[in-house]
Every structure is written in structure tokens, then in C-alpha cells.
Amino acid sequence: MSKNNPSSSKKNLQQPKEKYSFFEDVHAVARLIPKGRVTNYGAIAKYLGTKMSARMVGWAMNAAHTAKPKIPAQRVVNRNGMLSGKMHFATPNTMEALLKKDGVAVKNDKVVDFEKIFWDPIKELGM
DNA sequence: GCATTGACGAAGG
DNA sequence: CCCTTCGCCAATG
Numbered sequence: 001m002s003k004n005n006p007s008s009s010k011k012n013l014q015q016p017k018e019k020y021s022f023f024e025d026v027h028a029v030a031r032l033i034p035k036g037r038v039t040n041y042g043a044i045a046k047y048l049g050t051k052m053s054a055r056m057v058g059w060a061m062n063a064a065h066t067a068k069p070k071i072p073a074q075r076v077v078n079r080n081g082m083l084s085g086k087m088h089f090a091t092p093n094t095m096e097a098l099l100k101k102d103g104v105a106v107k108n109d110k111v112v113d114f115e116k117i118f119w120d121p122i123k124e125l126g127m
Numbered sequence: 128g129c130a131t132t133g134a135c136g137a138a139g140g
Numbered sequence: 141c142c143c144t145t146c147g148c149c150a151a152t153g
Contacts, residue, residue: 040136042135045135050148050149052148053147053150054136055134055148058133059134062151079136080135
């Protein structure tokens, strides 16, 4: 069993059909973020069980632009509460504008009282 | 097919 | 306490 299988070394399925793409889950959680609240990439990654793959969450957000309905990616910032992804929006001002529209104060490209309005899916959703 | 990058994060020096 | 390095997984060059 531990031996390799020399014969048809066909690549197995990248993802079991039982499990959806990591991106889909990220999108789903992102849409669950309530208005006026923000979260970070690591929290979502951890909620999905891949706490170490916070990077993938950010990458998944890249697809958020094409996903429908539109995903409130502006509510997802880095662990420092900084609008690290503002440059990926239509305009660098879009993310900040959307956050302010949600009632989230933003100063110097950073969320004010980030920890105070922090929304943890594991805690809020009860895991 | 390997090297680099990427909207991150935690740990080490 | 600030900066550097590693880890993660996927896409791109």
C-alpha cells in the first residue's frame, strides 16, 4: 500500500464533490458579515478549518468581483484592521466609502475600533 | 515544470 | 518592539 502506483498515474480529483471549493465557502461567509461589522482573513480561514491559509481567503476575494451577488469584501480586512485590499476595488476609495456607508469609521486606511466591531464567524455563527 | 507572487498570519531574532 | 522568515495553497509567468 505504501508503494506508489506506477500504472495510470492519473491525477485524482482536486476536490471531492462532497466539499465545495474553498472560494465558495469564503464567499458564503463574507456575505454573512452583518452591516457595520468587519472581520479579518484569518478568522474566515480558521472558520473553514484552514487557519493557516489566510492567504487563500484573500485570493478568494479576488473572485468576489466576478461573483454574484456582489460580495461585501470591504468588510474583510487584515488582522491589523487595515484596508489592505482597497486597491483591488474599482477605485482605492471604494472600500473606504462602502465601510463608511455601513457605519464603519475609517481613518488613515484603517478601521477605527476594529476590535470593537470585529465579527468572528466562529463565535457569531457558533461554529 | 519550477519560480515568483499574492487582499495574511504567526513565530522567531 | 520592529523586522525578517516561514508556512499555506493556488494562480500566473
